[in-house]
Amino acid sequence: MTTEINSANLKTAVIKEMEGFVRDQLHLLTPIEKCWQPRDLLPSLEPQNWREALEKFRESSGGVSDEVLAALVGNMITEEALPSYQSWLNRLSGIGGHGGTSDSPWALWTRGWTAEENRHGDVLKIYLYLSGKVDMRSVEVTTQYLIRNGFDPLTDNDPYEGLVYTSVQERATAIAHTNTAQLARSCSDPALENMCRQIARDETRHERAYKLFFKKVLELDPSGALSAFENMMKKKVVMPGQTMEDGRHDLFAQHVLICQRLKIYTTRDYAKVIQHLIHFWEIPHLTNLSSEGRKSQENLCALPDRYLRRAERMEQMIAKQPRTPCPWLFDRLG
Ligand SMILES: [Fe+2]
Numbered sequence: 007m008t009t010e011i012n013s014a015n016l017k018t019a020v021i022k023e024m025e026g027f028v029r030d031q032l033h034l035l036t037p038i039e040k041c042w043q044p045r046d047l048l049p050s051l052e053p054q055n056w057r058e059a060l061e062k063f064r065e066s067s068g069g070v071s072d073e074v075l076a077a078l079v080g081n082m083i084t085e086e087a088l089p090s091y092q093s094w095l096n097r098l099s100g101i102g103g104h105g106g107t108s109d110s111p112w113a114l115w116t117r118g119w120t121a122e123e124n125r126h127g128d129v130l131k132i133y134l135y136l137s138g139k140v141d142m143r144s145v146e147v148t149t150q151y152l153i154r155n156g157f158d159p160l161t162d163n164d165p166y167e168g169l170v171y172t173s174v175q176e177r178a179t180a181i182a183h184t185n186t187a188q189l190a191r192s193c194s195d196p197a198l199e200n201m202c203r204q205i206a207r208d209e210t211r212h213e214r215a216y217k218l219f220f221k222k223v224l225e226l227d228p229s230g231a232l233s234a235f236e237n238m239m240k241k242k243v244v245m246p247g248q249t250m251e252d253g254r255h256d257l258f259a260q261h262v263l264i265c266q267r268l269k270i271y272t273t274r275d276y277a278k279v280i281q282h283l284i285h286f287w288e289i290p291h292l293t294n295l296s297s298e299g300r301k302s303q304e305n306l307c308a309l310p311d312r313y314l315r316r317a318e319r320m321e322q323m324i325a326k327q328p329r330t331p332c333p334w335l336f337d338r339l340g
């Protein structure tokens with residue numbers, strides 16, 4: 007118990023010590039005046055010829071397949087559950103707990119990140135609404151369920167584990183939005199392609215910041231950081247939309263399957279994300295570790311190969327799964 011308390015105190019102290027470093031990384035948030043807004047990426051309804059603009063937009067979106075639309079809905083709903091993610095960040099020891107308008111670097115980062123992320127769900131939702139191809143009520147009900155059901159990435163309030171989780175997730179979403187952009191391109195919808203690419207760019211900036219934050223933790227408390235990384239891997243990094251449902255169906259399982267099938271985000275991608283992080287954080291080369299730290303280092307370095315082998319088995323299983331009716335598409339096949 008005492009060891010746990012000491013370790014928690016040390017972690018909070020490290021997070022506090024990182025404030026100057028975090029302030030130096032705030033440039034990884036884009037100044038608001040330079041940020042894209044959903045209005046920049048969608049047809050304008052103000053001019054006299056709005057009907058033409060809308061028709062042109064719908065002609066392009068009309069070519070997007072139902073399967074891609076279903077994946078896009080799932081991605082959008084996941085983005086829309088942002089209140090859950092911000093609440094979770096604010097529970098992490100040292101990272102959260104500041105005043106509502108505090109200018110502590112962690113608070114500035116968290117609010118700035120949230121404000122940028124808020125545009126992702128917004129732009130995708132308006133796109134889907136204007137396309138006229140999805141059951142928006144069903145989509146909105148699912149969003150409400152997801153926020154009400156909550157989000158538990160199993161990090162408790164541990165800030166180290168929180169930074170591992172965000173590093174994995176931001177890279178995962180960057181991959182997912184980039185692959186969706188590629189699919190939009192093959193469906194000849196340039197507006198959707200551009201939207202997904204812009205979102206992916208934001209995610210990549212966020213990924214960069216979270217990876218640097220955790221790299222700093224590794225520098226200040228290498229053994230503690232390695233143990234947190236290993237713990238997160240043992241618990242598995244759950245996807246943020248895990249409690250997605252519409253009161254009748256578990257829609258998360260369907261969403262995962264669609265993303266795997268379309269290769270938007272796969273088990274193989276997850277393995278590669280972990281491989282990338284181990285490389286970026288130079289895990290195999292860390293020195294001055296406690297015996298526990300060395301054990302975590304060894305276990306972590308063995309993970310990517312194990313995950314890649316698992317990915318092969320998963321791909322074979324997914325190929326056998328049938329497509330099922332999707333409530334977001336008026337029960338057309340998702
Ligand atoms: Fe996002």
Ligand SMILES: [Fe+2]
Nearest residue numbers: 176179209212
């Ligand atoms: Fe993100």
